[in-house]
Amino acid sequence: MTAKLPVPVTLTGRHIRLEPLERRHLADLWAAVGPDPEVWRWTMSLPPASEDELGRILDSRIAEAAAGECVYFAAVELAGGTAVGITGYHDFSAEDESVEIGGTLYARSVWRTAVNTEAKLLLLTHAFEDLGMGRVFWKTDALNERSRNAIQRLGAQFEGVLRRHRLRPTGTWRDSAYFSMLADEWPPAKSRLTDRLSRG
Secondary structure, three states, X not given: OOOOOOOOOOEEOOOEEEEEOOHXXXXXXXXXXXXXXXXXXXXXXXXXXXXXXXXXXXXXXXXXXXXXXXXXXXXXXXXXXXXXXXXXXXXXXXXXXXXXXXXXXXXXXXXXXXXXXXXXXXXXXXXXXXXXXXXXXXXXXXXXXXXXXXXXXOOOEEEEEEEEEEEOOOOOEEEEEXXXXXXXXXXXXXXXXXHHHHHO
């Protein structure tokens, strides 16, 4: 059976809620990720200099989602009700039963917390169990050790490096490291992620 394409939806866990990214999340996101150069290090040469500039970035992502090119979510902490990051589905194909998880930015304050673990658990559960995907994949700058380690902690398998894949905002060429998880690898990965959250 052919998989279903992702569409905007709200996914709720114990710690966070992933909801469709909207302009109303701007103030929270500016406070969370705003001008922090470390958050934007692998995305842009410089972080947004103002809330208005971040607003234009959000507008671009919202427009991509409206065109059906991707699905972006704001990650909202349930305890405080504030958005602390962005993540999404990209490069999806129902025919190939494949979807990428990417475009992820989180406030430094929630790095290595339950936020990213639960966000990935929600996205993976939805992709494999609701949409019927056979392959979920990630790509990141080959030099981004923090991202690579976070992806591998999910149980994803390293596939290799696509050399000279993309021009960085700095003008240098990026090699992209690819990782994936297949449907038959999901049940044990889900158990590990669920256990990690329960201990968190």
